[in-house]
Amino acid sequence: MHRRDLLKSGTVAAFAAALPAARARHLSSVPTDRSFWLSNMRMVATPVLDALSKGRLKATMTVEAAPGEEANRRKVTHLEAFGRTLAGIAPWLDSKPAQQDELVLHKQLVQTTSEAMVSALDPSSPDCLDFGAASQNVVDAGFLSLAILRASTLLNRSLDPVTKKRLAQALMTTRQFKPPRSNWLLFAAATEAALHALGEQWDHARVDDAFTSHMQWFVGDGTYGDGPHFHADYYNSFVIQPFFVATLQALSDEDATWKAMRNAVATRAMRYAHIQERMIAADGSYPVVGRSITYRCGAFHHLADAALRDALPQDVKPEQVRCALAAVIAKTLGPKGTFDNNMWLRIGICGHQPSLGETYISTGSLYLCSAVFLPLGLRPEHRFWAGPDTAWTAQKVWRGEDMPADHAVDV
Numbered sequence: 526m527h528r529r530d531l532l533k534s535g536t537v538a539a540f541a542a543a544l545p546a547a548r549a550r551h552l553s554s555v556p557t558d559r560s561f562w563l564s565n566m567r568m569v570a571t572p573v574l575d576a577l578s579k580g581r582l583k584a585t586m587t588v589e590a591a592p593g594e595e596a597n598r599r600k601v602t603h604l605e606a607f608g609r610t611l612a613g614i615a616p617w618l619d620s621k622p623a624q625q626d627e628l629v630l631h632k633q634l635v636q637t638t639s640e641a642m643v644s645a646l647d648p649s650s651p652d653c654l655d656f657g658a659a660s661q662n663v664v665d666a667g668f669l670s671l672a673i674l675r676a677s678t679l680l681n682r683s684l685d686p687v688t689k690k691r692l693a694q695a696l697m698t699t700r701q702f703k704p705p706r707s708n709w710l711l712f713a714a715a716t717e718a719a720l721h722a723l724g725e726q727w728d729h730a731r732v733d734d735a736f737t738s739h740m741q742w743f744v745g746d747g748t749y750g751d752g753p754h755f756h757a758d759y760y761n762s763f764v765i766q767p768f769f770v771a772t773l774q775a776l777s778d779e780d781a782t783w784k785a786m787r788n789a790v791a792t793r794a795m796r797y798a799h800i801q802e803r804m805i806a807a808d809g810s811y812p813v814v815g816r817s818i819t820y821r822c823g824a825f826h827h828l829a830d831a832a833l834r835d836a837l838p839q840d841v842k843p844e845q846v847r848c849a850l851a852a853v854i855a856k857t858l859g860p861k862g863t864f865d866n867n868m869w870l871r872i873g874i875c876g877h878q879p880s881l882g883e884t885y886i887s888t889g890s891l892y893l894c895s896a897v898f899l900p901l902g903l904r905p906e907h908r909f910w911a912g913p914d915t916a917w918t919a920q921k922v923w924r925g926e927d928m929p930a931d932h933a934v935d936v
Contacts, residue, residue, distance in 0.1 A: 555809070555851055555852050555855045556851065557847055557848045557851035557852075557914055558910075559627075559901070559905060559910050560626075561851060561854075562851070562854070562898060562900075562901055563627060563630065563901065565854050565858055565898070566613075566614060566617070566895070566898045566901060567630060567634075568858075568864070568868065569610070569858070569870070569892065569894060569895055569898075570610050570613075570614050570634065570895060571634070571637075571868075572586075572867070572868045572869060573586070573606045573607060573610045573641075573892060574607075574610065574634060574637045574638055574641045575637055576652075577603075577607060577641035577644050577645060577652050578637045578638075578640035578641040578644055579640075579644070580644050580650050580651045580652045581651075581652070582603050582606070582607075582644075582652045583603055583651060583652050584651070585867070586602075586603065586606065586869055586888060586889070587865055587867065587869040587871075587888050588602055588887055588888050588889075589871060589872055589879065589882075589887060589888045590602075590882070590884075590886065590887040590888075591879075591882055591883070591884045591886065594884050594885075594887070595887070597659075598885075598887035598889075599887075600655070600658040600659055601658055601659050601661040601662060601665065601887075601889070602887040602888055602889030602890070603652070603654060603889055604645075604654045604655075604656070604658075604662060604665045604666075604669075604889070605661075605664075605665045605668075605887070605889030605890050605892065606888065606889035606892045607641065607645055607654065607665075607669065607889075608665040608666070608667075608668035608669035608672065609665065609668045609823075609889070609890075609892040609893045609895055609896075610892045610895045611638070611668070611669060611672035611676070611680070611895075612668040612669070612671045612672045612675070612893075612895065612896060613823075613826075613892075613893075613894075613895025613896040613897065613898045613899060614634075614895055614898055614901070615671075615672040615673075615675035615676035615679075615680065615902075616675050616676065616833055616899055616901065616902020616903075617631070617898065617901035617902050618631075618634065618635055618638060618676050618679050618680075619675070619676040619677065619678050619679050619680075619902070620901075620902050620904070622905075623904070623905065624905060635679060638679065639679070639683070642680070642684070642688060642692070643685075643688050646688055646691040646692055646695060647691070654695070656695040656696070656698040656699055657698045657699070657701060660702040660704075661885070662698075662699050662702065663699050663702045663704050663709060663712050663713060663716075664709065664712050665889075666695070666696050666698075666699040666712065666716050667711070667712025667713065667715045667716055667768070668712075668893075669696075669719075670696060670712075670715040670716045670718060670719030670720075671715050671719075671767070671768065671771055673692075673719040673722060673723070674715070674718060674719060674722060674771050674772075674775055675771070675899075675902075677722065681722055681723060689723060692723065693720060693723050693725045696716050696719060696720055696723075697720065697725075699713075699716060700713075700716075700728070700731075705752075706738065706752050706753070707751050707752040708751050708752075708760050708763075708764040708765050708768075710731075710734055710735035710738055710739070711735050711739070711764060711765060711768040711769060711772065712764070712768070713731045713734075713735060714731060714732045714734075714735035714736065714768070714772045715768050715771065715772050716731075717729075717731050717732050717776075718732070718771075718772045718775040718776050721775065721776060721779075722775065729779070729780070732772070732776055732783075733780070733782075733783075735772070736769075736772075736773065736783055736786060739765065739769055740786060740789075743793065745933070745935050746796065746800075746933040746934060746935060747761075747792075747793045747794070747795075747796030747797035747799070747800060747934060748761055748793075748797060748800075749761055749765050749766075749769075749793075751765070756815065756816075757814055757815055758814065758815020758816050758817065759814075759815055759817065759818070759820075759824040760815070760817070761797055761827065762797070762801060762824055762825060762826045762827035762828070763817060763820060763823060763824070763826055763893065763896075764826075766793075766794050766797050766827040766830075767826050767827050767830040767896075769790055769794075770790060770791070770794050770830070770834070771830075773786060773787060773790055774787075789936055791836070792934065792936040793934075793936060794827070794831065794836065795831065795836055795837070795838050796838070796934040796936075797827060798827060798828050798831035798836065798837055798838060798841070799838045799840075799841060799931075799934075801825055801827055801828040802828060802837075802838075802841050802845070802846060802849060802917060802918055803918045803919065803931065805825070805849045805850075805852065805853060805917060805918075805919060806919050807919045807920045807923045807924075808852070808856070809849070809851075809852025809853050809855060809856035810856055811824065811825075811853065813874065816883055817883065817886070817890075817893075818874050818881055819872050819873055819874055819878075819881050819882050819886055819890070819891060820890070820891065820893040820894055821857035821858065821873075821874055821891070821894040822850070822853045822854050822856075822857045822858065822894050822896075822897040823893035823894040823895070823896045823897060824853075825850060825853055825896075825897055826893070826896035826897070826899075828846060828849075828850065829850060829896060829897050829898070829899040829900055830896070830899050832846050832847075832850075832899070832900045832903075832909055833899040833900050833902050833903060840929075841918075842908075842912065842915055843907070843908045843909035843912060844908060844909065844911075844912025844913060844914070844915045845915040845916065845917045845918075846900075846909065846917070847900070847909050847910065847912070848914050848915055848916070848917060849917035850897055850900070853897065854897060856875065857874055857875065857894065858894065860875050860876040861876055862876035862877035863876060863877070869888055870888060870891040870892065870894070871888075871891075872886060872888075872891065
């Protein structure tokens with residue numbers, strides 16, 4: 526699907542027309558309403574799902590990677606794009622929109638996603654995805670598994686028996702790879718949680734290793750180490766917090782020790798959401814620190830997830846998170862060069878900045894940005910959407926408002 530075709534659609538055309546003006550005006554003019562979010566979600570997700578549903582993803586998706594890495598990344602990048610896209614839009618796909626314009630888009634993407642899943646798992650499809658191609662598949666089977674947990678109707682109960690069995694077998698294929706002692710343990714655990722949800726046998730030990738290790742790796746103030754050591758990056762948001770919360774929620778009743786972890790994990794997750802909201806500057810920018818920065822607004826996966834789960838701190842209003850995340854979306858998806866001429870994402874955080882991409886980054890990797898769209902799973906009347914535009918912490922502080930001091934939470 527070409528960019529010009531996408532831009533002919535109503536909501537996308539309106540968004541595209543507004544972008545230059547939005548960038549030129551003061552931040553308060555950045556749209557925060559649901560249609561702005563839907564426009565961005567559609568622009569990111571549609572090319573991936575549409576191409577895969579037609580068996581054309583491998584043939585048409587640009588594969589941008591670090592010099593010399595394209596051949597290796599081509600083996601895994603299509604599963605990256607599919608799993609990461611679904612992980613972000615799954616709650617919306619499983620929702621029931623009430624507004625007619627959104628309902629039309631929803632019906633279209635639900636059908637496209639269903640067809641894409643069949644295409645991705647059918648051995649005769651030119652887009653059949655190889656879950657055993659490389660250890661990277663542990664990661665993206667994990668993202669796909671997270672999507673299954675977030676969209677239990679569309680990606681589980683509504684699957685035809687053949688596709689459902691193929692999905693389970695594909696996920697099991699990744700067990701051949703031993704994840705390193707890092708956040709990767711949670712990808713393996715999420716895969717087992719998805720198998721449990723699909724009614725298949727699952728591996729208790731892989732889950733217990735992930736949970737027990739991360740409890741040991743807690744370093745304080747809502748933050749986990751990525752393995753035994755702390756890393757100054759966004760992996761607590763990209764992976765650790767949302768995966769730990771979702772997988773624990775899915776499986777904690779299966780083990781008394783896991784059940785006993787829930788309060789601490791929830792308290793830490795809420796504190797980290799507090800930290801994330803304060804990391805968003807008054808203009809929607811945020812510190813460019815740590816690896817995988819080209820996941821763009823996916824850096825706020827955890828904050829978006831906390832909003833979806835109604836698990837924000839008491840002093841952080843849902844509507845201020847909507848406004849803060851909208852500013853981040855505009856800052857990271859709006860600049861010229863973000864998409865190529867065929868609407869595929871390009872490496873960068875503010876436009877096209879290929880040198881920011883590590884050797885493991887390729888086009889498919891970038892679709893982790895879809896995680897910011899999780900709150901679209903909330904109904905329009907929810908306070909997140911219905912509340913008035915509200916300044917977030919950085920805006921309040923830097924315009925001189927008096928505010929309570931921030932304090933660590935060590936649980």
